[in-house]
Structures are given as structure tokens and as C-alpha cells.
Amino acid sequence: MEFAALRDEMVASLEHETKAVVESTETARAMRAVPRHEFVDAEHRAYTDQSFERLGTRVLSPSAVGLLVEALAPKPGDDVLVVGAGVGYTAAVIAEIVGGEHVHALDIDRRIVYEARGNLADAGYDDVLVDCQDGARGLPEYAPFDRVLVEAGAVRSPEALVDQLTPGGRLVFPKGASSQRLVAVEDGGVVAAYADVTFAPLLVDGEQASAVERNRTVREDREHAVRAAESRRGWEHEWIDWDG
Template identity: 80%
Template sequence: MEFAALREEMVDSLEHDTKAVVQARPTGTAMRAVPRHEFVDAGHRAYTDQAFEHRGTRVLAPSTVGRLVDALAPERGDDVLVVGAGVGYTAAVLAEIVGGEHVHAVDIDRRVVYDARDHLASAGYGDVLVDCRDGADGLPEYAPFDRVLVEAAAVAPPPALCDQLVDGGRLVYPEGATNQRLVAVEGGEVASVHGPAAFAPLLVDGEQASAVERNRTVREDRERAARAAESRAGWEHEWIDWDGR
């Protein structure tokens, strides 16, 4: 109850203070539901509007997460890709809006991926898929996506991410190097600008502490098993085995 009250206060301040950074109702409702203290080991300070450090990366402040999600404008059932898994908090907020099975996150650092998975599972968002790979390559196995959110700055959105959007889909990212702005891209063009931004640049292979590695998850194993079961019956397998002899 204590943390729930702190969440309410946090979101109230983001919605109604002079900044009013959270304006979309789904964003505020989702942030009221997600237990941020499960993602940030800071006790009560998890509900203050401040950023933290985690394994050499920045954990975004709640106001920044709210701005990103507002700009992305996700709807229930949208398939969403988050580039930059972080501690998993943004993915959890999105899961509250679109459903956990529709959220996919990637990060180039394997240790960050492991931590994000643990946090999401502990907070009740185990259906969110988190994988370790170069974010600029996206996640083609699960494309196309209705929404793509990049939590790192780039001069232009990586072509692979644009290619993995559905027609009419939206990509949100911090544009620029030093003087950044948060932009939403639709149809290859900037559709809207959502104020200034200050993000670390999108990493490439070799700039992270740990190597890129493919990590299967329980969800992936379940999905692959289901596809295999649909594609071939047991008797068919036996027939093929015997025929090969």
C-alpha cells in the first residue's frame, strides 16, 4: 500500500505539475500500475522523478518514460519493439497498455538483458520478450511492429527499424547528436516533435561490456514448440524415421 500511494503521487505530479509531461490517459494509468521499485533498487526513491545508473547505463526518470510512451501513442494489441531494454521499466509500462505478449525489447549488453528479464518476471510481466542483439538490426523474427521505440540517440533512425514497421506504423527516437529532439516518424518522415531530449548514443557492436549473444527464452521455446506441433503430427514423424531406414 505504501508503494502504491507513492506511485499515485508520482503520476499525479507528472500529469498535473507545471511540466505536465504525461498527457495521455493510457500512459498515466499504466504508470500507476507498474511497481517501479521492482526495477530500481532504491526503495522509496524509485518513485522520485530522477534517473539512476545501472551497469554503466542510465535508468530513465519517470518523466522521460512518460514522454516517450506519450509520443509513441500505443494502443491495445499493438506489437511494440523497444530498442534499449534498460532495467525493463519502459517495457513494463508498455505491457500494461498493449499486453505483455505484444512487447519485445532488445539490448546490446547481455548483462542488461538478464537483469531486465529478471525484473520483468518479478514484477509480473514475464510475457515480455527481451533479447540480446544489436538494436540497430531490430528484431526481424517478430516483425512487423506497429510501434518502435528507441531509447538511444541517432542522427537518423536505423533503416532496419523503419523496414520492420507496418504501413502507418510509428517510430519514436531522440534525433541528433548534441542538440537532440524527441521525434515521431511515420512513413519515413518526421510526423511530430515532442520537445528537446538528452540521450546517450545508440551503441554498436564492440561498445558494450559484454558480447552480443542470442538468448532463447521460455516464451520463445513455447512458441517454437507450438509451431512444431502444428506443422507435423506424431505419426508423420514415425513414418519419416522408418522410411529413412
């Protein structure tokens, strides 16, 4: 069976009333478009609704991703920050909606960052920026964001992430410790609560499996080159004859 047909079956099951986690046309279209088999190491389970482990992190089931994206409610052109890159699949689904150049993903584990970058490139989403940083601190150099999604549990809204939202922007995260509920926060308050969920806690420096290593991505190389070129306008000469 072709992968497109498998994706269609997968999304149809998520739209069905027995699960009903995907309701919007945009989320359904995005999940039908993203080749999930590029993000998992076993093609036969790429389109089954199950989660599994990879490099010490959990690869979310399609229903979990559908729930997160529906709660986030991104719109075309929104700038989105995803904290917890995982294998990159959630970021790819969001990129299908907002555009790859508008998606930024962070993970504190360098191995996971490399994995996500490779998967996204293989799937055709190499414009998504994936960086190795402490997600609790956000990504201030690219802020503000219209949407922030945290794929890790926290007892309260991470202050740095709230501060990096645009006015009226939305933060979605699993709230709680041992017992968690997915919530959406706008203007500092919870505006919606969704299903009970179970996510690993949001890590901070010193808790990651591998060391944080800041490194520039391919997309950042292009952006830095453009900024460098713009900064040289009018200053191409090595000297200026002020008296001349």
C-alpha cells in the same frame, strides 16, 4: 505509505501543468499500475522523478518514460519493439497498455538483458520478450511492428527499424548527436517533435560493454514448442509405405 499511493502521487505530479508530460488516460493508468520499485535497487527513490545509473546504463526518470510513451502512443494489441531495454521499466509500462505478449525489447549488453528479464519477471511481466541483439538491426523475426521506440540517440532514423514498421506504424527516437530532440516518424517522415532530450548514442556491434550472446527466452521456448508441435502433424510415423 503503500506503493500504490506513491505511484498515484508520482503520476499526479507528471500530469500537473508544471510538468504535463503525461496527458493520456492509458499512459497514466499504466504508470499507476507498474510497480517501479521492482526495477530499481533502492525503494526509497523508486517513485521520485530522478534518473540514476545502473550497470553502466541510465535508468530513466518517470517523467522521461512518460514522455516516451506519450510520443509512442501505443494502443491495446499493438506489437511494440523497444530498442534499449534498460532495467525493463519502459517495456513494462508499454506492456500494461498493449499486453506483455506484444512487447519485444532488445539490448546489446548481455548484463542489461539479464537484469531486465529478472525485473520484468519479478514485476509480473514475464511475457515480455527481452533479447540480446544489436538494436540497430531490429528484430526481423518478429516484424512488422506497429510501434518502435528507441531509447538511444541517432542522427537519422535507423533504416532497419523503419523497414520493420507496419504501414502507418510509428518510430520514436531521440534525433541528433550532441543536441537531441525526441521525434516521431511515420511513413518515412517526421510527423511530430517533442522535448529536447539527452540520450546515449545507439550502439552497434563492437561497442557494447559485454559481448552479444544470442539466447532463447522463456517466451520463445513456448513459441518454438508450439511451432514444432504444429509442424509434426501428419508426420508422426518414422516411415511411410508408399506402395501400400
